[in-house]
Amino acid sequence: MKSIKALMLASTLALSGVAFAHGDEDHSEPSGPIRKEQKDWGIAGDARAAKRTLIFKMTDDMHFTPDRIQVKQGETVRISIKNDGKLMHEFVLGTKKELDEHAALMVKFPSMAHDEPYMAHVAPGKTGEIVWTFNRAGDFDFACLVADHYEAGMVGKVKVVASSSAKPSPP
Template sequence: MSTIHTLVLVTLLGVTAAVHAHGDDDHAKKDASQPVKKEQKAWGIAGDAKAVKRTIEIKMTDDMRFTPDRLSVQQGETVKFVIRNAGQVMHELVIGTKQELDEHAALMAKFPEMEHDEPYMAHVKPGKTGELIWTFNRPGEFDFACLIAGHYQAGMVGKIKVAAK
């Protein structure tokens, strides 16, 4: 096999391995026996349930909107998000910087069946509720969005303002 053929095969296998069905699986329900990945991000770090100080309910609808779409939290606050999908199609909530969400949305547009499961995202089936616990340990303005292909582009976005202590 030539080097070019090998390179093409390896690339295709890598893309195939990275692209999994988003399907109807309820990714919002994390396996409680698995530890949450604690990776510091610009917008915070995965939170612990015992540290939750406040619960914020967010509704997602098929008009490609979040309610509320503007949130304010304090630096150091651990928030439990209860995310309700009031629509008829799968929606998700992903927290990040505008740049990270733009990049991820571009990947989702190229690979709409891509599966992802990080502690700063919740994928919620129609009519179901998901949860996400996050500690906002850095001040700033951050974003959240539904990155399912077409949803982000339709304006399914929101803002989080993290006030410094």
């Protein structure tokens, strides 16, 4: 009976679009073509359009460095994320609401895989990359949604300034 329930749960999750990873694999390399889907915080960018690279470090003290950035509306940036820790970490762009919802799912399903262009799952000692176009002005967030990391405060802020008054943060 337990195996039938497990099979039903797996089928339900598969149909709902939730995927599961295999252990602590590095999911920083996209497995197929990047989906360009407009989100509140922007859209996947074309690497050739990126004029600057923002470099982030993640550590096991549950911090990003830097933890705040400012970009110009319409700017495409390459986001390079180095995991300087011994634990798996990730970098996920989004709104506070989206990150809260995803973090709750990660607590329930800690091995959930990520294959979205606004996410980088980065193994210890490795570097992940996101190319993103911030085409909407506003205040957005980024976080590590590995179970308990978000709750421990592994978060940051993105300010996307309307193109007429933007002063981008230094590379």
